[in-house]
Amino acid sequence: MNIVVCVKQVPASSDVKIDPVTGVLIRDGNNTKMNPYDLYGLETALRIKEQNSAIIKTISMGPTPAKAVLEESLWMGCDESLLISDRKFGGADVVATAYTLSQGIRKLGDFDLIICGKQTTDGDTAQVGAEIAEYLQIPHIAYVEKVLEVTDEYIVVRASMDKTIETFKVKLPCLITIDKGHITPRLPSYKRGKELNHIDIPIVTFADVIDQDETHYGLKGSPTQVEKMFPPTKNTDKTIINGSVQEQVDILTEILKNKKYV
């Protein structure tokens, strides 16, 4: 069976501040890492591979340094990787990102199962997986906690909903998004990394994708626009209680009394 895992390189820290005067984003360092949820997606794929004969291909979209996360996936035990990278893909929102990834996945050939992390820690939308599934016209299940059974025709997965835990049997090909479950992602193998040292990760550019309509990609293919960014609003109507600990506690108790909590 062919498994595709989508991974993304994200900033290692989300400590971004915005200068209230200039409106410029101030990002703390330029370190990056693999989106943590993708590690669970990879681990899920690798465990399926241990039980069934499977080939795992990883795919990512981003600037060339994003090769690092694909390399990491190979070191963990995946078989092939593909990077989708082109200036024309830049500035993509969810719709354009999901569409570009779906085009990249088509370049990988036949697939039975696509696995995504439930969300990325930089975008936090949790929408890309479901949109890829729609573009590929396959069913999807989000927030999967556990894969219970895998056959050539279907998989059985358990997902956590608001008030229920539901088990679904889904025909293949399908897409699942993985929540942090009870599994621990394995570490990349240094030995494997050494062996793979010479492997170069191919890049798919705009010229390589099947759909050559530029208005479907990047900024042009993005229906949403960020009009502005601003610091979170502050509540100006606040009272700071000063004094010794005893004085502070006395005032606080008084407030709670007035509100009838005490």
Place this chain on the structure above:
Amino acid sequence: MAKKLIINQEKVNQETIDAVMKVCPFGGLEYVDGKLNFTAGCKNCGLCAKKGPAGLVTEVIEQDQTPKIDKSLWRGVSVFIETDLDGVHPVSYELIGKAKELASVIKHPVYAILIGSKIKNDQYVDEILAYGVDKVYIYEDSAYQEFNIERYAKCVEDFINKIKPTVVLYGGTPLGRSFAPRIAAHFRTGLTADCTRLGMKENTDLIQVRPAFGGNVMAQIVCPNNRPQMSTVRYKIFPMPQKVTPFGEKVYMDVTDLDKSSNIDTIEVKVKEKIQDISEAEVIIACGRAFKTKEDLQMAEELANLLGGVVAVTRPLVEAGWKDAKYQIGLSGRTVAPKLIINLGISGAVQFTAGMNGSELIISINDNPSAAIFDVSHYGIVGDIYKIVPNLIACIKNAKGLK
């Protein structure tokens, strides 16, 4: 009109490269083979032109070739009604309240989309009308008895094709967050996740505000040339609207030709153990990173008991394994809006505050006088929780006549 960024290669030197790289927060530029280029990371934000070395990157306005859509063809602010084992999810009613506000700006009608079996729909439709929607569009079939993402998507697609609403809102529940993106991709339209504020422009563009970059920045997002515009909003972000004397209409949609096949079989549904739900609590004691050990949470439990509340925590405490994720407040946890919340040793990242700033009375204790939590608080106490909380517990016990 779209802006295009152009790099003037003759201005490229080590100094300008260093300067411009610092300005770009997205890694959107790279210097390869003696040329400075944009990478796929470029968000076209124009910061390099505005804040970078003068003349290195210039912004030119490019005549937009994309044909403009006729926005007047899209009318109505609609809400996807989510139902579960307890009936209509209250987030759907909260969205109806917001939809009425948005619709009044542009004088559009408010619609609800109800999908289900006849028995269930009959049970729910009158209550939906009581929140003051103009029309409830009803899709009824035994195949719709339980939620099925493929079958339900066919109904919403049919609704959008026939009615052409300008806005569709969905609850930011696990179901809504999984369902709405399929519809968005189908129509190649914008869907903004987890909005914390919605507004309406007179030209019918929906103003969508959501936290970005882990919640340290708010982003205002619009979808200016695609319809319908769609958003998800978490439960308890907007207030519950008042009921009115129903005036709306029930519209039964023809479902005979809709595809009811599915590749997904639900083979088991287990109701989660009913736990104390923090989003329903009236008093919450929220604990953050100032707590040094798991055992120290005991003092928060004691305070919660005295005030008739429950203890909740921030994300780091859940990650440390001190408390189950069900008790986590924030964008990646639960949104709460209790009558009283006392924040103990919480710094106040937006990721947390966006999940609780609808609370009626917010009291925060933190030893850092410039902690962001004070900016969303009604009362702030600068101090050490290890000194204040035990003292407060003693004071309350005293006031209650307990020893």
